[in-house]
Amino acid sequence: MFVNSRTREMISNLKGRISKALTFSKKLSEEEKLILGGIYNSIDEIILWDKKLTKNKATRFKNILKEYVNLIEDSDKLYIKKHITPILKKVLEQEWVNE
Numbered sequence: 001m002f003v004n005s006r007t008r009e010m011i012s013n014l015k016g017r018i019s020k021a022l023t024f025s026k027k028l029s030e031e032e033k034l035i036l037g038g039i040y041n042s043i044d045e046i047i048l049w050d051k052k053l054t055k056n057k058a059t060r061f062k063n064i065l066k067e068y069v070n071l072i073e074d075s076d077k078l079y080i081k082k083h084i085t086p087i088l089k090k091v092l093e094q095e096w097v098n099e
Contacts, residue, residue: 006094007091007094007095007096008047010087010090010091010094011043011046011047011091012047013087014039014043014084014087014088014091015040015043015044015047017083017084017087018036018039018040018043018084019040020079021036021077021079021080021083021084022036022037022040024079027077028077031071032072032075032077032080035068035071035072036072036080036084038068039065039068039072039084039088042061042064042065042068045061046061053096053097054097055097058096058097061096062092062096065088065091065092066092068088069085069088069089069092072084072085072088073085
């Protein structure tokens with residue numbers, strides 16, 4: 001699916017951190033919950049994609065995630081700033097597929 005295991009590991013790590021943040025949902029605004037939930041669902045879709053991940057499909061997923069980054073990067077929550085946004089940006093910089 002992915003070009004290397006490091007990319008898949010980073011995506012899985014990001015999913016875990018988002019899951020952790022969502023467990024503290026009382027401390028998150030409704031907007032933050034929706035954004036983190038959207039990122040989580042997008043990652044699930046990427047991981048569970050049962051067909052070959054093409055360059056086009058990877059680009060579409062990355063564009064969705066970029067939109068979420070734009071929405072969440074100004075969060076004032078320390079956990080989001082330190083543990084989610086930086087990894088999300090690294091994931092977006094990675095090559096996902098060879099083509």
